[in-house]
Amino acid sequence: MNTPTHMPSSSEFQPGTVTLVGAGPGDPDLLTLKAVKAIAAATVLLVDDLVNEEVLAHASPKARIVHVGKRGGCKSTPQAFIEKLMVMAANEGETVVRLKGGDPFIFGRGGEEVEHLQAAGIHVQVVNGITSGLAAVTSLGVPLTHREHAHGVVFVTGHAKPGSAGTDWRALAATARDAKLTLVIYMGVSGVKRIQGELLTGLPAATPVAVVQRASLPNQRHAVTTLGELSASVARDGLASPSVIVVGDVISGVAAAASHVPAQVRAA
Incomplete structure (x- = not known):
């Protein structure tokens, strides 16, 4: 992987918001530029198990990283708890990234999370990843x-x-x-x-x-x-x-x- 470049925080990613980011299939070089910008801007990252640890090299050293793994056949973090964490962090003024393997909208429960966040009055956007x-x-x-x-x-x-x-x-x-x-x-x-x-x-x-x-x-x-x-x-x-x-x-x-x-x- 190339040496990570920490891009400046983008105005697209503001405090009190949540961005669902697709980290791709595993190879960190397959991240989109927008995904890298979102990760760099985040103050809190909620990270799935299937996300390559090398992807987190793009995060700010000051960011809080919380692993919320969901793997078939293994003990998983309850979905309701993950959604609660996103809402709490956004309401505390954090810039939240929910980092998922693949694409958030292809079997990533992204639709459920968007609905929950919108119902809570949280601004949410999605950055696609390679499935x-x-x-x-x-x-x-x-x-x-x-x-x-x-x-x-x-x-x-x-x-x-x-x-x-x-x-x-x-x-x-x-x-x-x-x-x-x-x-x-x-x-x-x-x-x-x-x-x-x-x-x-x-x-x-x-x-x-x-x-x-x-x-x-x-x-x-x-x-x-x-x-x-x-x-x-x-x-x-x-x-x-x-x-x-x-x-x-x-x-x-x-x-x-x-x-x-x-x-x-x-x-x-």
Whole structure:
């Protein structure tokens, strides 16, 4: 990473406000300039677990950094408590940054937080970040859309909200087949057997799939397989969270070259 540059506080980021900032997929060089400005201007930063510690090099030495991790399968800071911290800090005149992995508005609970802050009368803005689903396929040298292979892309979570039915994978499989869509599945590794089984009701077993763990980081690992072999590949290669599962013909560009190489060797 380049030597951090502490930019002067921007007039966009004022005391008593909250900015939701996407820190990107992990590589600190993928931060936007606006994200760097927001981080540098912050007096309080509430930081998720998936944010690379190197990103915090852009923060002011005087800033208060509070880690509020939320990781699947691990003990997490309650969402209501995080929202309470944001409101309290803003009402105390702090310039608050809520720093999230990826993009705040793609499975980052950014929508819930904006609604809560606005209801409390807090001015809030959002700085987008590169989402891991995009970074994952880019690291493999393939696109999410392609005129010959995919007319669109669907970002979908594999982790249903407690008490909800979750994604209708059977319907999604049929739609992806008929409309030639790429499926990008976040938080799907823990339920990969169920997801695989239901997708197979509408998609061929030979459909190319990639599973990318820790996208964009030096220790990234990935496996390229087929939908019919998906859960077996995840188990065999020991792929775990945080991973993104990408399903669709766009993956065919890397499948032939990578399918015989162990995931441990196929590091970006």
